[in-house]
Amino acid sequence: MVEKIFTSTIIKPMVDKFIIPKIQDFIKKHKIDECLINYEDVLESYFIRSYNKCNQMNTIIPEIEHSNLKDIYLPLTIKNFSDYKSSVNIKIDNYNKERLEKYKKILILDNAGMGKSTLMKFLFINVIDNAVGVPFFIELRHLSDDKPIIEHLFEQIEEIKDTIPKEIKMEFLKSLIQNGDCIFFFDGYDEMPLENKSKLTIKLQDFISKSDKNMFFLSSRLTDDLASFYNDFNKFNIEPLTIAEARCLLQKFDNSGENSSALIRELTNNYNFELLKEFLSNPLMVSILYFNYKYQRILPDKKYEFYDAVYENLYTRHDSRKSGRYEREKYSHLDMSDFERVLRYVAHYTFFTLKKDSFNRHELIAAIEDSKRNIIKKGYTIDFHADDFLKDILETVPFILKDGLDYKWIHKSFQEYFVAQYIYNDSDDYNDTDDKKSYLEGIYHSPNPSRYYNILDFYYDIDMVSFNKYITKNLLQDFVDYYKENTTNL
Numbered sequence: 001m002v003e004k005i006f007t008s009t010i011i012k013p014m015v016d017k018f019i020i021p022k023i024q025d026f027i028k029k030h031k032i033d034e035c036l037i038n039y040e041d042v043l044e045s046y047f048i049r050s051y052n053k054c055n056q057m058n059t060i061i062p063e064i065e066h067s068n069l070k071d072i073y074l075p076l077t078i079k080n081f082s083d084y085k086s087s088v089n090i091k092i093d094n095y096n097k098e099r100l101e102k103y104k105k106i107l108i109l110d111n112a113g114m115g116k117s118t119l120m121k122f123l124f125i126n127v128i129d130n131a132v133g134v135p136f137f138i139e140l141r142h143l144s145d146d147k148p149i150i151e152h153l154f155e156q157i158e159e160i161k162d163t164i165p166k167e168i169k170m171e172f173l174k175s176l177i178q179n180g181d182c183i184f185f186f187d188g189y190d191e192m193p194l195e196n197k198s199k200l201t202i203k204l205q206d207f208i209s210k211s212d213k214n215m216f217f218l219s220s221r222l223t224d225d226l227a228s229f230y231n232d233f234n235k236f237n238i239e240p241l242t243i244a245e246a247r248c249l250l251q252k253f254d255n256s257g258e259n260s261s262a263l264i265r266e267l268t269n270n271y272n273f274e275l276l277k278e279f280l281s282n283p284l285m286v287s288i289l290y291f292n293y294k295y296q297r298i299l300p301d302k303k304y305e306f307y308d309a310v311y312e313n314l315y316t317r318h319d320s321r322k323s324g325r326y327e328r329e330k331y332s333h334l335d336m337s338d339f340e341r342v343l344r345y346v347a348h349y350t351f352f353t354l355k356k357d358s359f360n361r362h363e364l365i366a367a368i369e370d371s372k373r374n375i376i377k378k379g380y381t382i383d384f385h386a387d388d389f390l391k392d393i394l395e396t397v398p399f400i401l402k403d404g405l406d407y408k409w410i411h412k413s414f415q416e417y418f419v420a421q422y423i424y425n426d427s428d429d430y431n432d433t434d435d436k437k438s439y440l441e442g443i444y445h446s447p448n449p450s451r452y453y454n455i456l457d458f459y460y461d462i463d464m465v466s467f468n469k470y471i472t473k474n475l476l477q478d479f480v481d482y483y484k485e486n487t488t489n490l
Contacts, residue, residue, distance in 0.1 A: 011047045013131040018181055019043055026172050039169055046157040050137050051128055054121035058401055060310065060410060061291050063254050073122050074249045074283070076115050077239040078108065089239065092119055095126040097133075101215050105208070107233035108219040109226070112413045112454050113284025114238040116219040120185045123217065133183040133215065134176065140188050140204075141358045142406070145196040149207040150174065180213035189220035190451075191412065194355040201228060208232070223450050240281030249283065253290050263293045270299055279306070284411065302461040307417040311340060314397045330396055331388035338382055339397065342389060344426055345371030347418030350409075357415050358408035364390060364400070378426075413454055420458035424466075436463075440470035 019040050026032075055069045064072050075093035080103075090099050100106065108116050120137070127135040136153060143152055154170055176182065192200055205228065208216055218233060220226055241249065250260040267276060276299060279285040288306050293299070295313040300306050315336050334342065349367040350359060359367070368386040375382050393400040399414055400407050409415040427435040440459075443452045460467045 007048050007051060008044065011044055011051065011128060014047070014128050014134065015040055015044050017131050018134045019176075022176055022179065023172065026175055030171075032168060039164060039172060042157060042169075047128060050135075051125060054124050054137055058410060059287065060314065060398070061253055061287055064252075069118065069121055070125060072252050073118065074241075074245060074252065076119050076283075078106075078119070078236040079239050080234060080236050090236075092123065095123050095130060095132055103234040104212075105216045105233040106218070107226075107229055107235045108217065108238065109222055109235055110237045111221060111282075112416070113282045113411070114240075115283040116221075116238065117187050118283070119238065120187050120217060120219050124183075124185050127183055133181050135183045135185060137185045137187065139191075140186055140200070141191040141193070141356065141408075143192065143200050143203070145199040145203070149203055150177070177211050177214065182211070182214040184208075184211075184214060184216045186216065186218045189218055189226065190223050191357060197225065201225065205229070205232075221450075222453075224448050241283060241286065243277070243280060246280040246286050249286050250290055253287070259294050260290065262297075263290060266293070266297070266299065279303070284413065304417065304420070304458050304461045307414065307458070310414075311343075311397075312336070314399070315339060331391040332384040334382070334384055334389070334392075338380075339392070340421075341375060341380070341426070342368070342371050342382075342384075343393070343399065344418045344422040345374060346393075347415045348422040348426075351415055351419045357412045358403070358406050360406060361390075364407050416454040417458050420455045420462060423455075423459060424462050436466050437470050440466060441474065444471050444474050 023040055057064055057067050057069055057072060059065055075091055077089055077091045080088040080090075090096065108119065110116055124135045124137045127133050138149075138153065138156075143149065150170075150173065154166075154173055157173070158166075158169070186204065216233075218229065247264050250263060254260050267273060267280070270276060279289060285303075285306065288310055289299070292306060292309040292313060295317060296309060298309075300309060330339065332339070346364075346367045349370050350357065350364075353370075354363055354367070365386050368389050372382065372384070372386070390400075394402060394407075399410055401410050423436060423439045427439050443449065443456065446452060456467070456471065
């Protein structure tokens with residue numbers, strides 16, 4: 001109760017400044033019953049829920065898993081690469097209305113782990129903290145192609161029904177958006193389901209064009225189908241962390257405690273420091289580095305080794321809520337090797353069959369059941385219940401998060417890591433190397449190759465021989481063919 005009162009206090013200035021006057025104007029303009037004024041309570045409840053959700057950390061690091069994002073957030077810098085001459089840099093330590101809103105539409109475009117969603121959530125929170133607009137945070141993976149975006153937004157707001165007619169409230173919501181002062185944060189364009197992405201893109205563009213008095217942020221990894229936004233949006237990427245920023249972030253994880261201090265000393269004295277700089281520039285990799293170092297005082301040299309260590313440490317870590325060294329028993333009773341094998345299959349199924357990193361319970365159980373069937377078909381002896389494995393990946397080896405009625409990977413990059421491991425370890429039926437060839441060449445010739453960028457990044461480190469044989473060789477051959485077709489004999 002204390003938390004809600006505190007959050008309500010934070011929300012109130014924004015509601016008083018923007019919502020209540022617009023409700024009163026709407027009532028006068030449309031000459032409707034004063035009962036509509038009650039809608040401020042519904043909207044306030046929506047903003048409280050959204051604020052708390054955005055401020056909640058989703059992380060593998062035990063020390064901060066119940067922390068507020070505002071307490072852990074390290075100010076990131078975005079750079080405008082739409083205009084190469086100006087090279088505008090903006091440090092996101094608050095919602096700088098003057099600097100940001102002159103662009104009207106901002107596309108945050110960067111690679112895995114650079115902090116796109118974290119930055120968007122921080123801005124959403126800061127807009128409310130400083131009452132500078134009416135923010136709406138929309139995770140694009142939740143959109144449905146069978147309803148308009150405003151209908152989706154209305155359903156998010158209307159978690160608790162009341163006696164006010166829907167038609168009146170919907171008209172007010174439209175009026176609120178059409179009059180401006182709204183700031184829309186559309187997060188995760190690359191996470192939208194592939195099968196209806198084209199339809200949703202049209203809906204999104206239509207909504208933005210009809211609501212052009214407002215401010216829009218859109219975040220995504222680089223994908224081929226983003227090109228339709230390039231003319232309307234100013235493209236920004238996130239600047240890599242400096243060494244000083246990486247150290248500051250490490251210190252935030254344990255309040256400058258023993259683990260971060262030891263890790264910083266180790267980094268400073270490590271002979272391989274130049275190689276590690278690449279990992280220190282990426283916020284996600286910095287957090288993984290800290291998590292692994294807490295359990296194993298080693299610094300891996302390759303990206304996939306970081307993720308491999310995360311799996312080992314999550315599987316074997318001890319329950320910090322128990323006294324002594326109590327390792328949590330797995331519901332599925334699978335050993336480390338078999339558990340990872342199932343995870344690889346689940347990642348493969350969700351990526352290639354479901355084509356998404358967020359799914360409902362039925363889809364996730366189907367993925368686990370399919371994994372079990374295929375592992376047994378390959379000759380392995382394995383026995384577990386799908387419900388037990390689901391409990392494990394939610395609780396004891398938490399690679400999956402429950403988000404309302406949906407389930408999603410704790411970070412999309414973990415799904416991609418296990419897909420890369422699947423291709424290397426499991427794609428070849430009884431050592432038939434043609435399967436590896438078919439996967440890698442299929443990725444290379446895909447009409448949307450950017451979707452596989454992070455998988456290939458992992459795979460290059462895991463199996464350079466196959467990568468060069470089926471990816472690099474094809475790339476070089478295509479270049480030679482292109483050169484021959486487009487040059488004249490001298």
